[in-house]
Amino acid sequence: MKIHRRGALKTLAAPLFLPAFARAQAPGAPVKLAMIESLSGAFANTGEAVFRNLLWAVERVNQRGGVKLPGGARPLALERYDNKGQAEESIAALRSAIDDGAQYVLQGNSSAVAAALVDAVGKHNERDPSRRVLYLNYSAVDPALTNERCSFWHFRFDAHADMRLAALMQVLREDRALKSCYLIGQDYSFGQSVLKEARRQLAQQRPDVQIVGDELHPLGRVKDFLPYAAKIKASGAHAVITGNWGNDLTLLVKAAREVGFDGKFYTFYGNALGAPAAIGEAGVGRVVAVADWLPNVPTAESERFYAAFRQRFPRPQDDYVHMRMQLMIEALAQSIEQAGTAAVLPVAQALERASVSLAGQSGAMRAADHQFQQTLVVGVMDRQGAPGVKFDVEGSGYGFRVVRVLALSQAELPTTCKMVRPAV
Known part of the structure; x- marks a missing residue:
């Protein structure tokens, strides 16, 4: 699993310069997900902890054959991009991820970074609708992101502040x-x-x-x-x-x-x-x-879920599992299958109606603001x-x-x- 590191960009509003390649991909080609997080610096531990969650969720989807589409099943591929905890570095990572063919951007640690990504993704999708990307947010909880700053291209899976x-x-x-x-x-x-x-x-x-x-x-x-x-x-x-x-x-x-x-x-x-x-x-x-969930939620399903994570990541310092991140990947996989394509717009339209359950926990996306609704x-x-x-x-x-x-x-x-x- 490679880590992408890029230098800072000029400005957040700078256009996303991309190669002119077609978005269509061959049957069986991976659906690329780009995690943009701190993988160095003061908050590197938070980025690594998120990666374990997302990796486990992606592995679960791939173990059952990937996402089922009319042209054949496609696996999910998760790649890591280091933003060093900075907004400008995050936009650099976004450009690199799109260059690499990613259609789905995953980020959450820092609402300042999230606000920059919401803006950059929106501008990019408007300028180049043939290469749209979707931004899935699992932890950036500034309420403005699904209120006055809401965007069709942004979906939040954590409860806001x-x-x-x-x-x-x-x-x-x-x-x-x-x-x-x-x-x-x-x-x-x-x-x-x-x-x-x-x-x-x-x-x-x-x-x-x-x-x-x-x-x-x-x-x-x-x-x-x-x-x-x-x-x-x-x-x-x-x-x-x-x-x-x-x-x-x-x-x-x-x-x-x-x-x-x-x-x-x-x-x-x-x-x-x-x-x-x-x-x-x-x-x-x-x-x-x-x-959204704690390991001691008193149900047998929850206990099995937590035990499975600890088996996958047995070191005590790796003990950081969040149900919402698992539900997010399940919602994405469900939406791709319901759309019958990995193309961003129909997947986003399906994701607005997503309702998912895992290990006794469930949640549903609210179409009005793209704020996931779940038990706390x-x-x-x-x-x-x-x-x-x-x-x-x-x-x-x-x-x-x-x-x-x-x-x-x-x-x-x-x-x-x-x-x-x-x-x-």
Whole structure:
């Protein structure tokens, strides 16, 4: 599996210069998927973790013969493109992927990158409709991407930030001991939107809770979070609300432990990528995380699903599986088969109606804004072996006990998207 690395581009709005090759491919030729992610730098671990998820999903489709089309079955082929966590590098990777014949672009880590890709893919498809590409987003959760910035060529398979925060609030609002919160996030569109929505939802659902801190920090550039943790402790906050992810979350919770902060963490991503091990025993009963699925969802189907992933990737540090990424690849395969072609436009039209299930989990794409609708769960960190915690995370000895399940209808939020669909 090759990793593509390209230099930065001139501007995001620059045209995508492509060779003049026909889009038609021979029967049996692979359907090319391009994963554009950080594979080097501060967030390289997040890119590698995503790759394992997508690889496993692609392998599952290929093991059953690939996608079935009238001219014969075609396998899925997944290629990796390193964007170094940068928007301009991502557009460079997009150009390279299209040059290489990819029709489906997969990205999620960073809403800033996602916004750049939404714009670039839209411009490219308008300029060159014979070489269209579709952008599938599994983790970039800025609500704007399926609201005012929605695009026909973009489909999001993760719950957006407002949906995730609403799920966390289902648990937070019942915490009657909670009297004060500290809000902290990464200083870009996603982190800003989380803090803004946290203020709004706290005022609506827990007006008695005082916000004693509200700050943003540079994305991926802080190596020492001790000054931030010291401010959090000094504020007297009973809890922290954060959308931080990757090393920005791991280093934050580690610093909080070092300064002796004993409040709760209400997180979007506190259930993986080193966070449970970093906070350790101090997180038991205190770290809360929201997800589309957790390994300790108490069903036999879910347990078999998780066991199969651990068999495929047995190293403890590779323990990072997300149901939504599996459902995304299943939805794409289903849509290609229903369209009877891998051509982007008919596949996109089929994907608008996609409804998929796997291991007892299910979801459906909402055509109005291309926001996937699915069950959400909230879990609380506890020791492995405690009731409801059969599985730990990354060999840490700590896992997440499911304390709240939100059905699809409970997790859904309205949209302001005014979708513009292509004429042809």
